[in-house]
Amino acid sequence: MAGSGVFEEIIDGDVFKYYSEGEWKKSPSGKSVSIINPTTRKPQFKVQACTQQEVNKVMETAKIAQKQWAKTPLWKRAELLHKAAAILKEHKAPIADCLVKEIAKPAKDSVTEVVRSGDLISYCAEEGVRILGEGKFLVSDSFPGNERTKYCLTSKVPLGVVLAIPPFNYPVNLAVSKIGPALIAGNSLVLKPPTQGAVACLHMVHCFHLAGFPKGLISCVTGKGSEIGDFLTMHPGVNCISFTGGDTGIAISKKAGMIPLQMELGGKDACIVLEDADLDLVASNIIKGGFSYSGQRCTAVKVVLVMESVAYTLVEKVKAKVAKLTVGPPEDDCDITPVVSESSANFIEGLVMDAKQKGATFCQSYKREGNLIWPLLLDNVQPDMRIAWEEPFGPILPVIRITSVEEGIHHCNASNFGLQGCIFTRDINKAMLISDAMETGTVQINSAPARGPDHFPFQGLKDSGIGSQGITNSINMMTKIKSTVINLPTPSYTMG
């Protein structure tokens, strides 16, 4: 159960504490923020409503702790990360239970998220030891006009304080995908969890606490975006922001100072299906890609662009699989569970009604109970419908029938987003040519889009983000190059 056993000290009464200076604390604001369970639509948990004063304090201590941490040997940093990973995995059950209650993630997927996060932390430790243990050595005489009188030594040094802001859909995993690289690289870390998912994040942070990280190195502040959101992202003590979420990230990018940014802001991932595709494979991937976690993934398949000649057969195959999806509470491990909030459900419904009014073919009847929306495939979607362009973040999937590959590529590239896309064909040459033409950070051939495995590069173009993620890229992004140049006297010793 949340807040029990080893997690007892993170709760006071019915309000979870925030983490600062290596301690669990109550905010002097005396205020709290309620977390609504998407399934019951009733308050489930409460977290501290931290104020700007608490933010100032964590920034101050993060700065001091980082200086010492940067001097801690790399192998020791790695050792602590491995310890945190093991503790996190050991306590996967209560953390997964928080995910079920806060974000209505199906029970098994919630456990998978925690285990994947432990693996990610361990991989960061191993990768960090490898890539941060190496530097470069350059000599001057490769550049015109220079003699061999300068030797340049470069290494990677930390940026300072990293601010991590994960989204509701992977509050634990997308938090550790920022925390792991930041810490192994010698940075300190301030975490601002999403409201839905905050309690799971606090439990995860406690695993780092139990592992014995130095005081002040990791902090976690909860509260209202209106009170501490801009204050955090514009704070002069922040040296790097790693954010995953919606278009709030665009506003953050405009306001943040001259610091490195890593932004992942959603997608409208297209699935292009050619005539020669294995349609059974496509149908399974559309189900997995479009409907897992009820479509609430930035990498979900969000529009199917299928050649007219195979569209009917494909739609029938997908319809048959949609009929088998189980719909209900996350505790029962249903495939389709309530979407995260009522406002999200209302937004999805708006897209469905717009498509209905403009003549899309409904392959199932539209059904909604509270935040629970039944899976819906919309065929014959036209470009004037909102669902053709907007991301529903729900179990609604549009199908657009195309008559040429060019039409599919054109639709994909006309999107404001450019996260991932996928192509289904047996012709690898065509797949490569289409991949080259698609303006997305990643193209999957014969599989649905996905971020993982977590060491693969992960990046979006256009409104989908800035910078590249994945473990190696994140470690590199959270460091800067430091050079030391040795200038030799001339003339040098003669050889031989």
Ligand code: G3H
């Ligand atoms: O929602 C955004 C996530 O980065 C997607 O991750 O592909 O593992 O579901 P995923």
